[in-house]
Amino acid sequence: MNSPVYIQIHNExxxxxxxxxxxVGERIPAERELSTQFSVSRMTLRQAISTLxxxxxxxxxxxxxxxxxxxxxxxKVSGVTSFTELMEAQGKKPSSRTxxxxxxxxxLSEIEKLQLNDGDLVLRMERIRFxxxxxxxxxxxxxxxxxxxxxxxSEVTKSLYKTLEEKAGLVIGRADQTVSAMLAxxxxxxxxxIKRGDAILRLHQLSYAQDGTxxxxxxTQYVGExxxxxxxx
Amino acid sequence: MNSPVYIQIHNExxxxxxxxxxxVGERIPAERELSTQFSVSRMTLRQAISTLxxxxxxxxxxxxxxxxxxxxxxxKVSGVTSFTELMEAQGKKPSSRTxxxxxxxxxLSEIEKLQLNDGDLVLRMERIRFxxxxxxxxxxxxxxxxxxxxxxxSEVTKSLYKTLEEKAGLVIGRADQTVSAMLAxxxxxxxxxIKRGDAILRLHQLSYAQDGTxxxxxxTQYVGExxxxxxxx
DNA sequence: CTTGTTTTTTGGTCTATACCGATATATAAT
DNA sequence: ATTATATATCGGTATAGACCAAAAAACAAG
Numbered sequence: 001m002n003s004p005v006y007i008q009i010h011n012e013x014x015x016x017x018x019x020x021x022x023x024v025g026e027r028i029p030a031e032r033e034l035s036t037q038f039s040v041s042r043m044t045l046r047q048a049i050s051t052l053x054x055x056x057x058x059x060x061x062x063x064x065x066x067x068x069x070x071x072x073x074x075x076k077v078s079g080v081t082s083f084t085e086l087m088e089a090q091g092k093k094p095s096s097r098t099x100x101x102x103x104x105x106x107x108l109s110e111i112e113k114l115q116l117n118d119g120d121l122v123l124r125m126e127r128i129r130f131x132x133x134x135x136x137x138x139x140x141x142x143x144x145x146x147x148x149x150x151x152x153x154s155e156v157t158k159s160l161y162k163t164l165e166e167k168a169g170l171v172i173g174r175a176d177q178t179v180s181a182m183l184a185x186x187x188x189x190x191x192x193x194i195k196r197g198d199a200i201l202r203l204h205q206l207s208y209a210q211d212g213t214x215x216x217x218x219x220t221q222y223v224g225e226x227x228x229x230x231x232x233x
Numbered sequence: 234m235n236s237p238v239y240i241q242i243h244n245e246x247x248x249x250x251x252x253x254x255x256x257v258g259e260r261i262p263a264e265r266e267l268s269t270q271f272s273v274s275r276m277t278l279r280q281a282i283s284t285l286x287x288x289x290x291x292x293x294x295x296x297x298x299x300x301x302x303x304x305x306x307x308x309k310v311s312g313v314t315s316f317t318e319l320m321e322a323q324g325k326k327p328s329s330r331t332x333x334x335x336x337x338x339x340x341l342s343e344i345e346k347l348q349l350n351d352g353d354l355v356l357r358m359e360r361i362r363f364x365x366x367x368x369x370x371x372x373x374x375x376x377x378x379x380x381x382x383x384x385x386x387s388e389v390t391k392s393l394y395k396t397l398e399e400k401a402g403l404v405i406g407r408a409d410q411t412v413s414a415m416l417a418x419x420x421x422x423x424x425x426x427i428k429r430g431d432a433i434l435r436l437h438q439l440s441y442a443q444d445g446t447x448x449x450x451x452x453t454q455y456v457g458e459x460x461x462x463x464x465x466x
Numbered sequence: 467c468t469t470g471t472t473t474t475t476t477g478g479t480c481t482a483t484a485c486c487g488a489t490a491t492a493t494a495a496t
Numbered sequence: 497a498t499t500a501t502a503t504a505t506c507g508g509t510a511t512a513g514a515c516c517a518a519a520a521a522a523c524a525a526g
Binding site for chain 4 (some may be wrong): 263264265279282293294295296297298299
């Protein structure tokens with residue numbers, strides 16, 4: 001039960017937000033102020049904030065402050081591996097919670113996979129998908145920013161594929177997928193309500209447009225106990 | 234080039250790995266050592282390592298060190314490929330060790346999957362498959378006994394598909410596959426030279442003949458660290 | 467009031483140090 | 497030789513300070 005301090009602070013701040021201490025879009029106290037309130041160093045406080053930012057509960061703005069992120073609910077229908085279809089086939093109600101949604105610089109692997117040029121930015125989204133309110137997977141999706149710069153957030157989170165097709169004329173082609181097994185990390189295990197070291201089924205998916213341009217890179221971690229892939233060939 | 238230092242170090246380490254400075258599975262120098270080599274604090278060095286871990290290029294093990302993540306053997310599921318062909322395509326030497334091979338009464342799930350009649354017997358085989366002498370998976374295959382009663386043991390174990398096609402005129406049709414993640418049991422972990430509780434990628438495959446008759450039920454447990462599926466859609 | 471400049475606040479990065487628990491290795495005991 | 501124990505190594509967490517650049521706020525000039 002001896003969670004690290006930054007996890008404890010993470011939980012306290014999260015509860016405070018859920019209790020309405022700060023409303024959506026509102027600024028929370030500065031890191032230096034919170035660190036004295038919680039009697040920890042700023043770096044430790046930052047670690048707590050970072051996890052909340054990763055979860056999409058908070059958003060940072062340099063020089064301005066840290067804000068309570070706007071809430072979101074969406075369902076993505078991926079024509080390639082449709083979580084929704086899989087869940088409905090089993091009589092489950094699919095839902096999801098977006099944890100983070102922000103533009104940032106791509107990592108090297110993202111540059112490589114998405115064939116980005118120097119200076120290109122990406123939109124990175126993290127979310128948790130549920131079946132009947134039970135967490136099934138933790139998913140990180142990366143899209144080149146230039147592709148979605150004209151779209152609203154809900155257009156991206158709720159039906160990216162439809163939006164891309166209708167507004168950008170992008171026709172979805174093939175997808176490369178790799179499936180592997182791993183053990184749950186501390187962070188992901190808390191998202192998915194499992195134990196650290198539990199079995200995780202990992203899916204990496206790189207989707208291409210019909211012209212061969214990669215446009216979406218998704219990394220998903222499924223709870224081994226709660227999910228299986230069904231493949232036909 | 235005004236990138237933060239930890240990004241620069243990230244790039245240097247990544248290039249060094251790609252250049253072969255450390256091989257796959259090898260331990261890279263400790264954080265404290267690298268931090269002095271790069272003349273930065275350990276925290277900064279940790280930030281660089283963290284990004285590489287996030288990208289799946291490195292793996293951390295507390296008390297042990299940081300390792301170059303193993304590049305995994307990939308299976309292409311786009312066609313019905315045998316393990317042998319698969320390994321050869323990747324320049325690995327495939328081999329296998331049969332653990333058991335005998336006829337017996339089917340289990341309930343085997344009766345169901347293979348649509349067996351009362352009194353039907355099955356041939357059950359257990360084996361370990363290797364790539365370059367490294368154990369990759371533990372596999373249990375079940376085949377209706379009547380299908381293979383005319384074949385020799387080597388005909389079944391070495392190239393079942395080929396034998397079935399040539400000698401029984403059975404044309405292979407589709408296959409249903411279920412992929413999931415689990416943890417290694419004590420018994421399987423010894424076969425595969427891993428630890429109990431390590432990640433296992435489990436594949437259940439039910440193969441059908443072109444006329445729709447199921448003829449093979451295979452349950453495979455792949456070592457998560459050494460194997461991944463590659464799906465092309 | 468509007469516009470341009472300076473100051474302050476804020477998150478982002480970085481240092482140097484410290485202690486903990488998990489792991490590996492060397493050592494001692496049997 | 498085998499087994500138990502101590503020691504060293506390693507990543508994980510935490511502290512207290514520091515400087516930077518972006519943004520906001522305060523201020524000055526028109």
